[in-house]
Amino acid sequence: MRKLGRGPAPKVLVENAVRWTDEFRVSGKPRPESRRYAHKDIRRSLGDMSCDKCFYCERLLKPREGGSDDEVEHRRGVHPHELAYDWKNLYLSCSGCNGAKKSRPEIAIEDTLDPCDDAIEPIDHLDVYVEHARPYRDSLKGEYTIKKLGLNSQIELLLARQRCLSQFWKARGDRMIAAARTGPVSEADAIAIERALAEEFAQPHMPFSWMFRAMLRRSGALSR
Template structure:
């Protein structure tokens, strides 16, 4: 998980967020279910396109490239149900992109103000999480990290396998860089490796942690 920097709010939200929120809150008070045309307004294409751009098409939690396997879900970091934060129904800073496993299978409607999960927009995830190889651990003493790993299942087997593959694919390039004596070529290799740790790449948190552990950035 890495920190997400929010882009500009889409115009559709600039123009309609207050009205949509008011109508959603009113509908929640009724005895009947919220009508779909009100409940799912946040799924507007302009909103999803903006979220895909700022997350680089990755799940905000596990960093999987979503469109490799699915369409991706618009995620409410704090749930929009009436027992949580319905007033944040279309709040731009409460919306992000998540894979179906993190969003619907694991996190679901988890909400506990006394024991919150890491918020990838408001928090600095590396304050709470650290990585060794393909595994993610909580920073010692950081309960928010421990809880986020457990609830989101950030070490589920398919993630570990894909992270391990990512590291192993990088190893030959790192090995060449370590052994190279020609400064020009060494700088070229360094640039290629560094690109694999940029925020748009899948599992960049894991790759950055690995590179720090081998003193790549020194």
């Protein structure tokens, strides 16, 4: 998870939110219409915020067309009805995180990290141990977030993080070999190579960038 800046509400929402909310209220239905709150323009605006990654786990999401894996979700639910089409309540979540979130009602969403909260820097609460998420410095918010979103219990997610780390270590090896071809590689060179690579993997568009930010913090090189 990383901090995300929320842009202005998409036009379709600005123009229709009041009417859609009224219609949802009088419909008596438990859920608003997904073709409205997950309208392609809303989905695109949310995707622009996170480089098309899940707001929570940073898994890269598949394009909406042709077998969508992503879900526009309501972070704080849809009651009261005003929340259904409230731009600030719409998040992009993979089905894994969305499902995990719903299965842990005992943990209040308010007790977890909100990637869109200006006052919070998620990396201040999360750490990584191999592919496992850990609370940073015993952060309760970090611990509740990991549990609520199943960040260590979604098997597919753990495997994806493992693959991502393997790519990192393979790329590190390749760079070391390339450097060694041009001359001896000192310990300082090796650290510099690893740090530069971690910086690349920590870029906002990269999947699971938080893991590499945590790695950089460990080496004292975290840049925000």
